[in-house]
Amino acid sequence: MNQHLRRVAKQPSVQRLPAYLRLIKELRDQGEVAVSTTYLAELLDLQPIIVRKDLSVTGIVGRPRIGYDVAELIAAIETYLGWDQVREAILVGVGHLGTALLGYSGLADYRLRVLAAFDSDPGKSGRDVHGCPVHPWETAPSFVSAHGVQMAILTVPAAVAQPVADTLVAAGIRAIWNFSPMKLHLPPHVVAHQEDLTAGLGVLSLKLRLLLATEE
Amino acid sequence: MNQHLRRVAKQPSVQRLPAYLRLIKELRDQGEVAVSTTYLAELLDLQPIIVRKDLSVTGIVGRPRIGYDVAELIAAIETYLGWDQVREAILVGVGHLGTALLGYSGLADYRLRVLAAFDSDPGKSGRDVHGCPVHPWETAPSFVSAHGVQMAILTVPAAVAQPVADTLVAAGIRAIWNFSPMKLHLPPHVVAHQEDLTAGLGVLSLKLRLLLATEE
Known part of the structure; x- marks a missing residue:
């Protein structure tokens, strides 16, 4: 495995992505279509700036006052983690x-x-x-x-x-x-x-x- | 729990300390009295600078050419994690x-x-x-x-x-x-x-x- 791969896989942000995914899927199941950084930060006990940084690796950016699109965010995290396929x-x-x-x-x-x-x-x-x-x-x-x-x-x-x-x-x-x-x-x-x-x-x-x- | 405590406990270095401890105890059991940063880095698949940073939280500093004293390092990590007592x-x-x-x-x-x-x-x-x-x-x-x-x-x-x-x-x-x-x-x-x-x-x-x- 090359150095870049090692560095990427060891980032704490990557290790937190499954927790985000689980939480955001729960919100989707509750009928939510959008979620704010602040709300995610509170539920996961993180600083909002960390949440923004963590989720930025997936390429998805939250919109001011609206936050993240729940469906879009789930798809982006799954794709990033390679979980979009069985x-x-x-x-x-x-x-x-x-x-x-x-x-x-x-x-x-x-x-x-x-x-x-x-x-x-x-x-x-x-x-x-x-x-x-x-x-x-x-x-x-x-x-x-x-x-x-x-x-x-x-x-x-x-x-x-x-x-x-x-x-x-x-x-x-x-x-x-x-x-x-x-x-x-x-x-x-x-x-x-x-x-x-x-x-x-x-x-x-x-x-x-x-x-x-x-x-x- | 206060903010400082939260920050400390979430550091990846803290999360890696149990792995260091296990490894260093193995080395002690093999009769080693000193261990170098480079060797620890290799065994744990980390950069030497990360190893030095991780272990510095315990207050122990490695000596040039000698490295860490194995017994001292075990005691310091155990004390830091609160594992020095049952x-x-x-x-x-x-x-x-x-x-x-x-x-x-x-x-x-x-x-x-x-x-x-x-x-x-x-x-x-x-x-x-x-x-x-x-x-x-x-x-x-x-x-x-x-x-x-x-x-x-x-x-x-x-x-x-x-x-x-x-x-x-x-x-x-x-x-x-x-x-x-x-x-x-x-x-x-x-x-x-x-x-x-x-x-x-x-x-x-x-x-x-x-x-x-x-x-x-």
Whole structure:
């Protein structure tokens, strides 16, 4: 992945876009056709200038006194994030976290379709988890190439994350959403995003520490 | 929560500190006593100048040619995040996500001790999930006040998140780590951090879109 791509994908604004999208879709479902910067800022607990800057990456500019056109803004964010088309994925590792993700409505909301899940435990094969069929892990490579799947969600234990990723990449996977605590070594033609569940805990701990400090 | 506190807690540097901490602890376990900015930058896929800036918030400065003292840096990050002391929490909602979190080693690594979990399903009470006892939800308020617990992890369905949070706050909870997709309305003496699992998906989708665009 080149430097420009790295810089773009790491911007906090990009990381906030899914939250904007969810909120603006809610407003649309409530019948709103326009939304002001101030209102978005208030709901998302951000400064209005940050909202304006965040949304400017999509190419959409708000109009004075009217704000943003809700439908236009949804389409622009979806296009920018590559969510204007359905993306197909597989999930590997049907433990509790994998099961929770398969049941997470957020994935379908953002047009990610998990075609199949895979697990090395033969007892899990043949099951249907939240509407998604579970197949034996050995069949994952042939599934990936047969269906041309580009994205994989990894919810496997840390110890097997790298070999599992290697197998998936060899089969044609181009993007890995990695929930294992293991940083993956991947060839340059593959992108990844590592989830770190403790990052949020860090922010919350710090907020609590600062809050308690102001009371002392 | 005041403006300064908001600004501090939202800084990307703060959000990256848990990743630094994990990495530096790994290096310590491998017997390293010092680590250079360049090495940290490479492992975390960041620019060296960003690493220096991120770590400067803890008050620790690297020395030329030597780098950071590993033990000193661990202590400084832990103090800054308020992780130098064990923090006790409860978890509410023992579904798949709740169960996955109770089994997540990252929590104990960062000195978060989940004293008990609570669920409204009577079939789950009395169980032990990854070493954590599950109690009936009705007993949560008395548990919180009896143990002086300040932090709660919320892994309940969106529809009940707000009433559950209200009950916890009335019982004395001061910090809520919210995994439900519902934004909570909380009084000013309570802090929260909302996890958004789709944020990572947004970043990954964008990376994949940009990667494929460079190949066209």
